[in-house]
Structures are given as C-alpha cells and as structure tokens.
Amino acid sequence: MSYRFIKAALLQGAIICFIASCSQNATHNTGKSHDSEWLLTDALYYNNKPVNWQQRRVNGCSTCLIQKDSVLQPEGITRFNTLYKEGEWIAVQEQSSLNVIRLKLPLHTPYLYVEQLANGELKLFNQQHTYKTKIGEVINITFEKQLFSIVITTFILQDEKNAPLPRRAKLNYTALKLK
Template identity: 90%
Template sequence: MSYRFIKAALLQGAIICLVAACSQGAINKASSSHSSEWLLTDALYYNNKPVNWQQRRVNGCSTCLIQNDSVLQPEGITRFNTLYKDGAWVAVQEQSSLNVIRLKLPLHSPYLYVEQLANGELKLFNQQHTYKTKIGEVINITFKKQLFSIVITAFTLQDEKNAALPRRARLNYTALKLR
C-alpha cells in the first residue's frame, strides 16, 4: 500500500511540475511577444505599422528618430537610415554600393561580406562567422553578445567574383537589434 501511495504522490508531483512549466513557458512567450514593439520581416514594423525610412520620426513613437545619411565612395553612393529610440541604436536600413553589411554601432562596427552562391543562396561571412540565407529571408546573427535580425531585400554583384573584397554591388538590407 505504501508503494502505491509513493507512486501516486510522484505522479501527482510530476503532473504539477509539468503544468507549471507549460504555464510559465506560455507566460514568457506571451510577455515577450507583447513587449516587443519591433518586427522585422520583409520590412521593419513598429507596433504592426511599417516604418517609413524617409520620415524623420516613426509613426506612434515619440522617442524614435531616423537619421538619414549618405556616403560617397569610389564604388558609388551608399545611403543609410539609422533608427534610434531614446538615443539608443535600434535599426538601420541601407542601400550599399558594396557587398558589405556594416552595422555602425556606437562602440564597434561589425560587418559581413555578401556573396551569391551558384544555387541562388546568399553567403554572409567575415573572419569569425559564415551564414547562409536567401533574399527576403530574415536571419538572426550575434555580434559580440548582441543579437540582430537582418533581411536582405536586394543583391546584385557588379564586380567579378574573383575581385578583391569588398566588391562593387547593389545591396539593400535592414538590420534590427534584438538585444
């Protein structure tokens, strides 16, 4: 009789733990999705509204500011729009004349070169990391313990594949800092 009692108590304890774990997971998932006001898919969204990179402010965000810049390089003009919230870097949208994704952060500027593979996939790489993605596909990448989502919306290489890096290209991408 004591064996059945112990077995029943263990089973009941396991069920309670399982229910508690599932409930906590659902609470964490719900709170993280509700607290996240930014979403990166084919474009960047703030509270389910697309960000207009040509405006100085983000619709519905009084503490957000978009800074529009351009850089004239020998390879062409690179235009980038950097979004700040409360003075902190949130995202960038760039039209680059090089095959380089460069995140101009306050303390460092991590980068990835972009190449198109024979199968149409894109290879993103630097000395430490290599990733594969597709045009229009969001990829999560970590730089120095900071997580970013990046989506490339257009890429055309203009130099030969054997030219030295960086290469001339038409590269459009958006990057969002997740943490």
C-alpha cells in the first residue's frame, strides 16, 4: 500500500510540476509585446538598436515604415517623422518651431504646450492635463485612455513668456505609444 501511495504522490507531483512549467512557459513565450520591442530612453530603440529617423525603414523590422513630413508655419518649419508598424502609429520624432507637443494620430491630434518653469523643470499642459518633467527625462502621459511615453531632448523658448500661446521655440521630442 505504501508503494502505491508513493507512486501516486510522485505522479501527482510530476503532473503539478508539468502544469506549472507549461503555465510559466505560456506566460514567458507569448511573443514579444509592443513594450519589449520598443524602448524610449534618450532615444527610441527597436530590439535594443537605436532607430535611425533619417531612414525610411527600421533595421530589423520589415513591417515598420518611417514617414517624413514638414509643416511651414509663420513661426518656422516643423519637421516630424512618424513611425508606423503594420500601418499602425507607433511613435513620432519631432523638431518643432513651437512650444507644442503634437501626437498626430489617425483620427485626432492631441497636444500639450511646453513651458519652462523657474526651477528648470518643464511643464506640459493643455485644458485637461498638466505634467512636469525635465529635459532628457521620460514621462508617461495619457490621452483619451491611451498611454504614451515622451522624452524632450531640446527646449529653448524664443518668445517672451507673456506672448500668446503657442510660442516660438526650439523643441525636439520623441513620443512612443504604449500598449
């Protein structure tokens, strides 16, 4: 009887270990998520390689395409590169002549004004949201239930602080849509 008991216990233990192993593998091997493929720090990275915004394609991503656009405004030229993967908006890198972060999405374009505070921090704001960050610091923000990471790499205000919004500025930033 003890032999059957030990054999049953070993079988049950083996089954439990097998199930635990399968569930761990299922969690681990679900494929690369959007978050693990893309990383925003000082720049945007795809699978640990920096994205070259001057190219039309992203190295290692056959379904990624970078679309280059520019807008001539009275304040100057704004250049932005929009990255799509399988036709879906993933990220944007913009060199703006205004103090405005615009996330040019297919159905709408949410925006945040950028202002430098006396302590050197940057205030990002619109009518619904206010955030604080620093140059080179990644910040996560939410627009209409969609999460984005943004890093501002350059901000130099060219107008007086009392000039009406938007103000002329040199603003470079990258934004990444998170899932």
